[in-house]
Amino acid sequence: MTGEARVAAADIARLAGVGRTAVSNWRRRFPDFPRPVGGTPSNPLFSMAEVEAWLRGQGKPVHLPEDERVWHRIRNAAGDADPLGLVAALAAALVAVGHRRLQQAGDAELRDALPPDLADTPLPLLRAVGELAADRGDAATVEFLCRRYAEAQPRRPQSVEPEVAPVMAELLGPCRTVLDPLCGFGPLLLAAAPRAERLLGQERDPALARLAAARLAAARAGEHDVRPGDALTRDAFRGAEADGVLCIPPFGERAWGHDELTNDPRWLHGLPPRGEPELAWVQHCLAHLRPGGHAVVLMPAAAASRRSGRRIRSRLLRTGTLRGVIALPPGAAPHSAAAPHLWVLRRPGADDEVPPRVLLAACALDQVVPTWRSFLHEEAPTGAARAVPVVELLDDEVDLTPARHLPAPPPPPAPVADLERARAELAALGAGIAELLPTVSARTRELTMTTLGELARAGAVRLEQTPMRMRADAGDRPVLTAKDVVVGRGPTGTGTAEPGAVVARAGDIVIPVIARGVTARVVEEEVLLGPHLYLVRADPRAFDPYFLAGFLRLTAPPGSALSSRGQRVDLRRARVPRLPIADQRRYGEAFRRLEEFEAALARLSADGHGLAERIRDGIVLGELQPGP
Incomplete structure (x- = not known):
């Protein structure tokens, strides 16, 4: 590791075993904290040697495992540029050659062993990655490189929460062939691998596509084919059909190819409006499905109700293509704190009857698959789920938002003992309020x-x-x-x-x-x-x-x-x-008591309104009844 290696604030936190807030505080509090040597104002980079020296000078222990040192060598080699290309090349070389040859082969032999498009990968970094893989395994090393890149560039790849990908894959069930037309670095394909024989992926960024392929190869995911290119405008699998499709389209993308795709044969359910890119991806997924195959697409909640997309939503319902909309908890979509939806779609066969109902549900991630299976088996839905008649949804809005069609959950019943305790506390508070008012009398002299x-x-x-x-x-x-x-x-x-x-x-x-x-x-x-x-x-x-x-x-x-x-x-x-200080204190005590009176009065009002609402709701919902 050279003294020119650079680290970000998050790396310094790992180095010192503290949180990132502590690093921010050090930068403000200590004038001798190392100055940035690169990066951007929002993501500055510091000399690792200077940071280590400063930490030791402060008496703070320095902890940096070998894998982190390898990562810093990689990022240092990339400089201020995005390290994705280098990370992808190292991962691809590792799975192509193996860690033993990366360690043991001479320079010329190693160059000859590498695929031609990886021949320029720096040999010292290849050997460092090989040493790391010898200790922890090829698959674990590729996953480490992928994870550290995602942490360093949190908004760069199309990622997904780790709990979401298995749920989407399980909704598909066993499939011979699974396609992800916008696979990022492959989380959905990896989740589908145990249930699929063949995996197909496409990714706009060639380096990201290479990294996804390396992950699949390192995980021994079976037959797989990941190709670069924009699936909407340059479909790499034109004409191919899959048993299942998984997709997380980019939310709210404007430049998705609307003008050049106006007459595209994939738009069987209607031309997607310019402001509805997610509906273009939905129809792309359907175009690659075999009859009877399913697609699971993570969608923004707004796509269920936007007026511009109501005709396509109506067609998806009328043809029996859309089978379920499931609202997930907030934060389940990449780079968004909002609550997204899962759309479950099926490409109907020529002789299939149109199902009369569609599943609308809102549930936790661990309840998504059981809820879907209950719907398929025509069992009575439990929790926040409902099998809604399609005709009920075919109005002027075609709003598929689950919350609009689900009954509001009743508030938990309030035990009578709790209500009586609240009543007693309210009475005690009300009885003591008047005593807080200060005593006053008429003023007898003018104040200067x-x-x-x-x-x-x-x-x-x-x-x-x-x-x-x-x-x-x-x-x-x-x-x-x-x-x-x-x-x-x-x-x-x-x-x-x-x-x-x-x-x-x-x-x-x-x-x-x-x-x-x-x-x-x-x-x-x-x-x-x-x-x-x-x-x-x-x-x-x-x-x-x-x-x-x-x-x-x-x-x-x-x-x-x-x-x-x-x-x-x-x-x-x-x-x-x-006024003299003694008179001031009399006035001050009166003002202080008035503040206490106002605070108690506000609390009495809030508690009283809350108690009245609890009793009223309990009576209306049948949990309470009036006393004799």
Whole structure:
């Protein structure tokens, strides 16, 4: 390993055995932390030698297993370029030649043994990969290279969650031939391998196609054929038919070849609109199915209801081609936090009758296959599933979203004992609320007033505003945000005390700079303040903080209107009485008790509404009945 090897933040975290947040904190806190030597602003790269030296200088242990050192050599050889081509070449060479020849053959012999398109692969890297494979096996080494590439380039390959691929393959069942027309680095084909005799794959990126083929070969997946090219515009398997097709199309792709494919014979169910690329992939999958074969396609939820695709959805239903739409949990689709759908399709034979029902379901991944099998066996569906009559779906919208056609799940029944306990707590809270109100009497003398600005100019109070821009979502210190102050909760942000940051101490007063109404809050413990906040700090021997907060809340005038969020608070013009500290404390105690009263009143209202809703729902759903 040379001293020029470079590592990203995630690699440094592995090196030191910490999380990535810790690395971000080190970069901000320590001026001697190594500077980036490459990469991009969002993904900087650092000298590995400098990082290791810095970690040892900080007394932090350095852990880097051999496979990670091999990976860093690979990425260092690729420089700032995408290492996919190099990773794919190394994986392909390993499965073509084997680790023993990579280790033992001389340079000339090894060059002759390599396929011609791999002859330029760096020999030192080939031998390093061979040594790694000798220790952990060829298949495990190929999987390591694939996994580390996917981690380093998380948005590059068309990936799939590891739990999703087996579910999609199991929905197909045993098949002689399985096709994935957009196979990425092969996760769906690998999942289908135990149930298939022959695997066909196509991938737009030639390097990614090579990597997928290497994975299949290393896993001994049987007969397989992975070809490069865009399956929609340059179908590498034109005329071929498969027993099953698996596909994860790119969601929302615009440049998918709409104009040049207008008269394509694959569009048996209608020309896909330009904004419906997923329906083009669905029909491509169907075009490669034998009669009676199934396709399982991971689709965005919007494809079930977009108006532009309703004619094609209608045709899929009328011909008996679409057999099920199953909503998966959020995050099951690559690069998306939304909840995708699985479409299960079947190419009907010439004499097949159109099934009268289609499965619409929403379930966890481990329930997808049992739900589908129950539907096939015409068993009564369980859970969030329903065999919906096709005629019920053929309206003006042809909305296939499962949630629209499934009954809402009933709320869990509330035990009567829990309701009675909540009733007792509500009664106790209500009984004590009035006692929180402070006692008051008519004022007997006029108060001499001053302004907060005058007090600040005299040095009696300190008035400070937090930075307008700062991150409140990264770091390890609690951050009190403006919204926290308004809603009366504890700090919800996290951050670091960078230069210019404002830290509030116990007894300080914080006020949002922009608000619909002025909110002044006394801080009870030290906390880092987020953006758009005023801080007022006074000597507790001269000013009671609750006294100041109470008057600032009521007398700070609004400034100019800014937006729908509210107005800027003109804090310096807030009027404050000049009173001895003993009188201030009486006022402060009254303001503090009023805050407690308002908080208890809000809690009473929320708890009361919640209890009423639980009782009403229980009666309506038949779980409760009125008492005698």
